[in-house]
Amino acid sequence: MNPLIERYIKKDSLPYIFCAGCGNGIILNAAIHAIDELGVKEDTACVSGIGCSSWIPPYLNMDVMHTIHGRAIAFAEGLKLSRPEKNIIVFTGDGDCLAIGGNHLLHAANRNINITVILVNNFIYGMTGGQKSPTTPPGSKTKTSPFGAFDDPIDGCGIAMSAGATYCARWTVAHPNQLKKAIKEGIMHNGFSLIEVLSQCPVQAGKSVFQERDPWGMMEAIKSQTIPYKSWIPDKPAGKIPIGTFKEDNSRQEYTDKIRKLKEQLRGMQKETV
Amino acid sequence: MLKKIDVMNHGEKVLQGNEACAEAAIHAGCRFFAGYPITPSTEIIEYLSEALLLQEEGSFLQAEDEISAMCAVIGARWGGKKSMTATSGPGFTLKQEALGYAVETETPVVVVNVQRGGPATGQPTFSSQQDIYQAKYGSHGDYEMICLAPASVQEMYDFTVKAFNLAERFRTPVILLADEIVGHMREKIQIPEQIAVEEHTPVKHCDKPFGRNEKNIPYAVHFFEGHNLLVEGQLHDEKGRRIGHLADKSGVFVGNLIDKIRKNQGDLVDIDHEFLEDAEVAVIAYGTVARSAKRAVRIAREKGIKAGLIKINIVWPFPEEQLKELAATIRTVIVPEMNMGKYCLEIQRCLKQSNVISVPKLGGIIHQPTELLHIIENETGERGR
Numbered sequence: 001m002n003p004l005i006e007r008y009i010k011k012d013s014l015p016y017i018f019c020a021g022c023g024n025g026i027i028l029n030a031a032i033h034a035i036d037e038l039g040v041k042e043d044t045a046c047v048s049g050i051g052c053s054s055w056i057p058p059y060l061n062m063d064v065m066h067t068i069h070g071r072a073i074a075f076a077e078g079l080k081l082s083r084p085e086k087n088i089i090v091f092t093g094d095g096d097c098l099a100i101g102g103n104h105l106l107h108a109a110n111r112n113i114n115i116t117v118i119l120v121n122n123f124i125y126g127m128t129g130g131q132k133s134p135t136t137p138p139g140s141k142t143k144t145s146p147f148g149a150f151d152d153p154i155d156g157c158g159i160a161m162s163a164g165a166t167y168c169a170r171w172t173v174a175h176p177n178q179l180k181k182a183i184k185e186g187i188m189h190n191g192f193s194l195i196e197v198l199s200q201c202p203v204q205a206g207k208s209v210f211q212e213r214d215p216w217g218m219m220e221a222i223k224s225q226t227i228p229y230k231s232w233i234p235d236k237p238a239g240k241i242p243i244g245t246f247k248e249d250n251s252r253q254e255y256t257d258k259i260r261k262l263k264e265q266l267r268g269m270q271k272e273t274v
Numbered sequence: 275m276l277k278k279i280d281v282m283n284h285g286e287k288v289l290q291g292n293e294a295c296a297e298a299a300i301h302a303g304c305r306f307f308a309g310y311p312i313t314p315s316t317e318i319i320e321y322l323s324e325a326l327l328l329q330e331e332g333s334f335l336q337a338e339d340e341i342s343a344m345c346a347v348i349g350a351r352w353g354g355k356k357s358m359t360a361t362s363g364p365g366f367t368l369k370q371e372a373l374g375y376a377v378e379t380e381t382p383v384v385v386v387n388v389q390r391g392g393p394a395t396g397q398p399t400f401s402s403q404q405d406i407y408q409a410k411y412g413s414h415g416d417y418e419m420i421c422l423a424p425a426s427v428q429e430m431y432d433f434t435v436k437a438f439n440l441a442e443r444f445r446t447p448v449i450l451l452a453d454e455i456v457g458h459m460r461e462k463i464q465i466p467e468q469i470a471v472e473e474h475t476p477v478k479h480c481d482k483p484f485g486r487n488e489k490n491i492p493y494a495v496h497f498f499e500g501h502n503l504l505v506e507g508q509l510h511d512e513k514g515r516r517i518g519h520l521a522d523k524s525g526v527f528v529g530n531l532i533d534k535i536r537k538n539q540g541d542l543v544d545i546d547h548e549f550l551e552d553a554e555v556a557v558i559a560y561g562t563v564a565r566s567a568k569r570a571v572r573i574a575r576e577k578g579i580k581a582g583l584i585k586i587n588i589v590w591p592f593p594e595e596q597l598k599e600l601a602a603t604i605r606t607v608i609v610p611e612m613n614m615g616k617y618c619l620e621i622q623r624c625l626k627q628s629n630v631i632s633v634p635k636l637g638g639i640i641h642q643p644t645e646l647l648h649i650i651e652n653e654t655g656e657r658g659r
Contacts, residue, residue: 010502010504010513010515012513012515013515042498042500043498045497045498047349050507058504058506058514058515058516060502061502062502063352063497063498063501063502063503064502064503064504064505065349065352065497065505066504066505066506066507066508067345067348067375067505067507068345068371068372068375068507071341071342071345071372074337074341074342074345074346074349075345075346075348075349076349077335077342077346077349078306078308078335078345078346078347078348078349078350078351078353078357079349079350079352079353079497080349080353081306081308081333081334081335081346081350081353082305082306082333082349082350082351082353082354082355082357083353083354083497083498084333086353086497086498103338103339103342104338104342106338107337107338107342259327259333259334262327263327263328263330263332266327266328267328267330270328
């Protein structure tokens with residue numbers, strides 16, 4: 001057995017709840033490799049919300065908080081503020097992060113707080129049985145868009161960057177090495193990082209979004225829709241999704257660093273109150 | 275374990291209730307606060323935005339919303355910092371889902387609700403006790419809550435310290451259910467030289483972090499201590515693994531959450547009383563209304579009326595047995611509340627032998643002592659004699 005499984009997965013929690021062919025396994029694999037290659041396991045905690053992607057960390061042999069829908073980033077911010085020296089990784093999904101939890105994404109990115117958010121975008125509400133999500137492509141006939149989805153999809157990377165995220169990348173599960181590298185860069189980056197992963201849900205999105213239920217066929221389909229970018233260009237070609245490392249900016253001060261420096265200044269000026 | 279700690283800036287002070295609460299939090303070891311400004315609790319976040327950053331280990335977050343604030347304090351507590359949030363009615367409603375998560379994950383945090391009048395935006399600058407039931411069962415699902423109701427600035431201080439200690443001891447969120455009057459009132463208080471504070475003793479090699487001791491309470495553990503904790507919002511076993519799909523185990527888990535409060539209810543009784551020995555009529559009150567009740571009872575006594583006072587400080591869990599004992603021989607019980615008469619229902623259920631009279635008050639103002647005195651006089655046949 002792969003020694004990483006011994007080290008990183010709580011075997012008495014297995015089997016994983018994921019459906020056969022789900023992309024979450026590849027993302028889990030990339031995340032474990034990233035954490036292991038950086039050697040940061042003991043200094044890293046994972047936080048997730050609700051949805052299929054949020055079930056990635058609960059099986060990890062690490063400190064993990066599996067929280068409520070949409071609020072993983074809010075929990076992670078409290079955890080980070082209480083232990084600024086630790087790494088916090090958030091696993092979230094397109095519904096969790098961009099619908100119910102959108103406000104927390106905006107404000108955490110604006111604070112530039114050092115949290116690494118892995119946003120698993122499978123274009124659908126998988127766990128509840130295949131309803132339209134904020135990233136479902138227009139025209140998709142889902143359980144809640146029987147005449148075809150008519151909301152324009154939300155671009156998670158674009159929102160995070162315009163709100164102030166200082167590291168941002170997007171890959172697909174067909175790019176496991178690039179994904180692992182991006183997660184490593186996200187963990188090492190001192191600021192708010194968002195890594196979006198386009199992933200396949202053969203059971204739900206396969207039926208209503210891709211008309212292709214074979215996992216490998218779905219990965220091919222997702223990959224074929226992407227177009228590699230070296231940096232962020234807001235006007236993308238019609239029907240194409242940019243992938244790549246869009247932003248890595250070290251010029252903005254990180255949030256807990258701001259607090260630490262302020263406190264150092266204050267301590268110079270004033271004695272403790274208790 | 276409770277440990278005596280010295281309070282450096284002790285002594286007599288004149289403080290606002292909200293300030294006393296904030297100061298007590300610092301003294302009790304609170305090192306993280308997240309909140310969102312809301313009348314009439316705002317002075318707490320204002321005070322702590324300064325005081326916490328002056329603490330070596332302190333940190334502070336003005337959150338983007340009430341939900342975020344509640345989630346952040348839970349996150350910070352698992353990071354190892356005692357933490358608190360404060361709000362009022364509308365914000366308390368928004369916090370309920372995350373509050374339920376704190377109950378279910380057995381996270382010791384303190385939530386202050388400085389009550390205002392509702393429903394909806396209601397009466398931002400007026401007082402109420404309308405959230406008495408929301409404090410008990412505001413989140414979905416089955417659980418028991420610990421909730422304290424302060425009636426003075428001194429109690430805002432003392433009960434905040436107590437709330438932190440009870441939260442740590444029982445591994446559960448604790449509600450400090452204040453109201454606009456006690457939150458904004460200024461009074462002289464005595465900050466003690468020493469206070470007893472529940473201290474965290476790290477547990478080593480904890481294989482089953484959600485295993486339970488003889489009091490049915492789980493271990494005091496947090497992140498980054500090498501336990502590889504899984505803090506799980508789905509019903510879980512003693513290792514944190516989900517059991518929500520298993521009916522028998524799920525039933526036991528929820529039973530434990532309830533039992534750790536109910537079976538230890540004897541440790542959660544805090545009732546003040548006076549003149550009960552020969553009382554024929556008693557006023558039962560909690561929070562600021564207990565001040566009017568006390569005054570009314572004392573005037574009645576001066577008039578020779580056999581009136582007594584029962585002031586309930588820990589309102590939830592409901593002190594059923596103790597109340598039955600205290601009120602065993604009392605013929606008439608008067609229950610004034612700044613709401614439509616809610617807590618009174620519990621008292622009626624509990625004191626079946628007494629004539630229980632609800633004195634509700636809506637509109638955001640407190641009962642005058644004379645109002646209560648008239649009711650006492652009516653009930654004892656003393657009026658106009």
